[in-house]
Amino acid sequence: MVVMTRWLDPDEQRTWRAFLTASRALMETLDRELQRDAGMPHAYYEILVRLSEAPERQLRMSDLAEATGSSRSRLSHAVARLEAAGWVRREECPTDRRGQIAVLTDDGFATLAAAAPGHVEGVRRHLFDALSPAQVDQLRRIGETLVDHLRRS
């Protein structure tokens, strides 16, 4: 028998569109704010954040790619730009001669520190201020469930 498509019912339809519209609008808003206030896209901000949280403010390229959920290629291009901006520096890896280590510079840290309050404020205004505490909790569970689900497949 032919496999039938399991179409979305009207409720699922509504859910999917609301989720799509909301997440896209939220990301675009935050991206634009960050671009305006800190001169970098959200993806680059996240790279700086992950580096700032790592021991000695440095990570192997592949670990950084994993942490930010980006491809090696994307990260490679991104770090090239961040390096040109003076916010990140590449170092050789002592234990694996193929490896590269991305290090957050003082300049990069200062830029991140300057950008963070505005960005956090944006996340709060555009996301958390709109939701009840119960909804925040629900969103966390949903998000974690999805991450888990997507990682397995």
Next chain:
Amino acid sequence: MVVMTRWLDPDEQRTWRAFLTASRALMETLDRELQRDAGMPHAYYEILVRLSEAPERQLRMSDLAEATGSSRSRLSHAVARLEAAGWVRREECPTDRRGQIAVLTDDGFATLAAAAPGHVEGVRRHLFDALSPAQVDQLRRIGETLVDHLRRS
């Protein structure tokens, strides 16, 4: 007094990162699937969907931009590509000589009809299959709340 940043508490932090990771991973997965199976990015698919739902399968450029939540510029570029692919055709607007009307061609409709089952299946597999009915409901409310909130600001 200096305005203090309302930092995210650990729970909010977790929520934000889970949401960020989940929505990005979901969009990337669906985008890749659609690119592979239908030769178009998700944004273009959505344009075709909106046109297919409109009366006579046509919409003014600005209405289409509104419906897909994209800028006029983005839509203009996108429709140019869709037109080159033969899936959309531009027509003059009879009531406003500045206006352009995007019309879904038969070819575009056929392409959409061919792509839809696979895409819907993907949305179901990657999103709805992971969530309980209660969570789907929660996600709808959260999404609609956010859309509303973002539209106001």
Next chain:
DNA sequence: GCCATGTGGTTGAACGCTCAACCAAATCGC
């Protein structure tokens, strides 16, 4: 040891998006 395979990372082309500048037509104010 040596070849085959896998892993870490980079590169360049193609593509989609953003932003600002721009043109044309419609609408407003008087």
Next chain:
DNA sequence: GCGATTTGGTTGAGCGTTCAACCACATGGC
């Protein structure tokens, strides 16, 4: 009516991402 402003839409440059191809080094099997 007529100039000023607004609206609808396009354009091109610049940027970030993707994808496939690639190089260098590491690792496993024999």
